[in-house]
Amino acid sequence: MSRSLKQVAVLLVALLCLDLHSRVGSAPICAHGPSGCHVPSLADLFDRVIQHSARMHSLSNDLHSEFEQYFLPSKNHIGKIYRKCHTSSILTPNGKENAQKLAREELTEVILKLLMAWRDPLFQLHQSMAHQQDFNSFSSNKALEMGDMAHELRKGVEKVAERMRVLGMLGNSVTGLSVAEAMLPISDSGEAMSNYELLYCFRRDSNKVQNYLKILKCRIVPEHDC
């Protein structure tokens, strides 16, 4: 009996050792210059942030559709007047030419502003969705994920901007990026926006972000998929 126990113990130790050694090592991505690790190119960075923004937008689309389907009776809101989104104060190009007219720095700045402006409201959205009984956990999880994605995306875009500055693509006309302000989701009338309005506004803004990023990419690194 003790012999078999010993064998089992030996086997376990062997397995553990094997496991330790066979751990998959991932190559760290160096943020600050090449020091022996794999450095993604600007094109790779752009691809990543664009994919990320696409996922974020599809999540917001899903949540918005759920809202419309289950909580609002009519599809076409007759006579409904939306309150302004809190991000309407941010000037964003509303067409292709306008977007192409903007300089890279300004475009990047717009993106970052938008993402920054949604940091807190998304958190609030998740909070209110989680507390309400109407939502199942799946929806509130989506909202949480959406918030995290927005946060990640912002970080990613900041990295891209940093890389561009390093590569000299961003001119010095703009003295650094102006600090994006965190904004409160307060509409003009001072009332807090409802969940639906938040979702509606965020869906639109995430679409904007995705489009702007694509334009930026094809302007800066036009090789792939442009």
Added chain:
Amino acid sequence: RFSRCDALIYTMVLNDCVSAPDKPRLTSCRSPEKETFTCWWEPGDDGGLPTTYALYYRLENSETVYECPDYRTAGENSCFFNKNDTSLWINYNITVVATNALGKNISDPVEVDVAYIVQPNTPENVTAVVVDDQGPFVRVSWEKPRTADTRSGWITLLYQLRVKQEKDKEWEEYDAGMQKYYNVFSLHPDKEFMVQVRCKPDHGFWSEWTQPTYVKMPDYIPRERSLWIIITIFSIFIILILTWTLNVKRNSVKLCLLPPVPGPKIKGFDKQLLKSGKSEEVFSSLVIQGFPPTIGYDDLLVEYLEVYDNEEQELVLDSKDLSEVCMKSKSLSDCDSGRGSCDSRTLLLEKCMEGREGSGSDQHQYSQHGETSCTSTESSECQGLEPGSPESSDGRVKTWPVVFSSPQPHHHYQVEAVKPVYHSVPEILNRSSPHAMPTNYHQLHHQDIPQQEGRFSKPACRHSQSYNQFNLDGLDTPAPGVSPSRSLEYVEVQRVNPENMLLLRPLSDPNREPEGSDYAGEDYSKVKEVTSNNILLLQRDTYHQCVDDYSQDLDSQAGQCTTQQPPHPCKPVIYQSNSGMPQEGMRVMGNGYVDSTVLMPSY
């Protein structure tokens, strides 16, 4: 129409009821490239009067109403918004107003955000080409719709294509992602296919399918045929292997498929009795008196038993083989069957063994010899196996290997350890009682009868061989005279007596009594003796029985034959060579027979 007349004015001019127009309805708004868009409406009933339609829109959070800038570009009942008038990410509140002389009607408003109503034009220049690289396939390629601006990244398009034959109902759909080509495999040869492509922006609606493009697959049957050839060859190969395997294992397969049929259980048949050897009692219970009718019995008789042995019988069998053979035959042959002919040599063997088993004692001794094979006429040769036969006191039994059948030369041999390879009539003689042999023989002779199973009559047992006694030491013991001279010859079944015994008589001399015949076949050689070195001494002239005059001097090459009636001297035809012989191969005898019994191992 008349139902509407109640609130309406009847005009004299038109002689009909007229009314204000019905509410128009906005059917859809679409943007092909996310830079312009068009809205279409459906006019209601015009009320009998010429009606005009106007589209008005209002931007989100603004009260300013604008009218549609372009009613023509997009056709009838449409409004086209050009680039200047199109703003993304802003809700348009659009209404259509129908106006005629009698009134107007406003449609329900529609909220539109241009970013979400994108439906591109169809892809262009769809080409399908057959490529014959490693199996023909079709490479479909196309171009993006002209209006979509993917270069600047404003729009991202995903493509999809579908393929079918003209007659098929269902399309095969394939997703091509963002690439502008696709390879379609697994299309049937010698058939014509149609291909269509469509696209979609990452958030938006699918475009219409392109016009079908036709492509004809070439005929590549030869390639398929070679595949069939390979398959055929492979299956033939497998069949061959299976056949060969079956062939190799055919015995076990046969055993499996056709298991040996057990013998019939005859009512009244007592197996134990049979085993004990009292065969007559066994059979007596089965015998119905008066049946079979004995009248005309002779007609049923077999004329004579003809025995021959073929070359195979001359083979020296290993005693082991013999026992195997006997065992096999034992299992396969049916003791209850009427087969009594000694062409089945092994049959007698088993009978002998059975007879032996009854005795029980010294069974091992006999088993050493294996079974003695039955010889031809000597169907009653089993007598040698009787329990009553002399047994070696020291356990060694000498047997007389007899390669029996009439043509077979007699051979005697001397065995030290008894292990005759092959003998038809085993004669197990005991060296210790050589003198007793003749008497034993006689005794055997007579004793055989009751102990036989009754198939064969003892008296008919002819043993053309003279007895040899085996002197283990090879010396000095006077060989007992061969008692009755025995000769190999054909025997005729005389009759079958009621005890189911075959009474045999020699063919050559119908008046002959079974006993004492020394008639021998003319052309066959008899084995005179086997010397210590396992040499067979043959007699050339077998006309007369070569009574053994077993010279004690067994080394003598020329065995002397003393016959009782010696008109012809025996001439040994084999000369013994010296030692080292025993395991030699076949020896050619003088008369042309090859005797392979010398291959017997001497034990």
